Amino acid sequence: MARNLAAFVSIVILVHACYYVYHNSKLTIIFTRLSLMSAPPTEVVGRRPDDGVWFNFSHPPSLLFFAYSAFVDVRSSSAAADKTPVVRVIAMSTEIENLQRRKIELYCVHNYRDGRPATASRLRSDPSPIGMGYPLYAITVREYVYACPLMYRDSWPISLSISTDPQRRYCSQSAAMPVEVPVRDVMTKPLAVCMQIVYEWVDPVRLVEWLEFQRLLGVSLIGVYLASDISLSTEKVLRYYAEVDGLVDLRRSTYISRVVGGTLTSPEQYLLHASPVINDCMYRYMFRFSRIAVIDFDEVLHNFQFSLKSIHTY
Secondary structure, three states: OHHHHHHHHHHHHHHHHHHHHHHHOOOOHHHHHHHHHOOOOOOOOOOOOOOOOOEEOOEOOOEOEEEEEEEEEOOOOOOOOOOOOEEEEEEEEOOHHHHHHOOOOOEEEEEOOOOOOOEEEEOOOOOEEOOOOEEEOOEEEEEEEEEEEOOOOOOOOOEEEEEOOOOOOOOOHHHOEEOEOOOOOOOOEEEEEEOOOEOOOOOHHHHHHHHHHHHHOOOOEEEEEEOOOOOHHHHHHHHHHHHHHOOEEEEEOOOOOOOOOOOOOOOOOHHHHHHHHHHHHHHHHOOOEEEEEEOOOOOOOOOHHHHHHHHHHO
16 A cells, blocks of 8 residues: 555656646746746855856966866775865866976965965875866866865865965965865765766656656755756756755856867867766765765666665665
8 A cells, every 4th residue: 555655646746747847848948047047046155056167277288277166075084095184176187197297286275264374285196087088179188186285174275276386375266266165964864866967958758757766766865967058958857856846956067168279169078077076966965975876867776675775784
């Protein structure tokens, strides 16, 4: 009886979501864009969910460096590289081998809320590669997570910039990127899902089916990042599940518009955004959930009944 009731409730939810998508598909493009722009602002720490801009710290032609997000990492377990607090910077940049060959050193310039002077620390020379690299406007870059050692333990920086000159410690706040501290919930939940960037078009009906199936499997939150070329129909579904339903944490990763010395176009740029947004998602959720699954819209968790038990015993 309980199983039949659960199936009935799932069907009702699915029908409701499909009706929502169908009904809103009749809206014009102008009305949709105006309604998104008029949404009430929310107070957030760090970057806003609808802000997908990459921060440009490049010094062409020798250095390309675009940073997406930065997180304070104070983990002291054996899983951490060491026990020194660092800021993890998720970025795409000139390949580290080229920087080493040219003897280019990078520094993090940290800014503080309490008015203390900015500090500069050298980025560790062995960043963690998180992707295979790809041409960005015909110039090859690679995805990394860089580590910036922190100078203080009693106050975290509120923003940072990347520089090749350790003496250049002052820049406008508009040129710096926010530094975020991962949220810690009082009670961690069992499972979240992080996804690579969503681009172009995903069938809205299939998307609703996939999202509802994740709910049935026990997923509490799904981190979804929209590319610049996302279709309106796909975005409408994801916005419903973010703003009305709450199953989705919806963010953006905006395509980089140009590179000095590069070509006029950069096809398939989404390939460079895939792994950075997954890492951004994991840093955001790592203290809120016991486990984080990385899957895509054409994948589902297999043998989940066993896996869910393993979440609590592994």
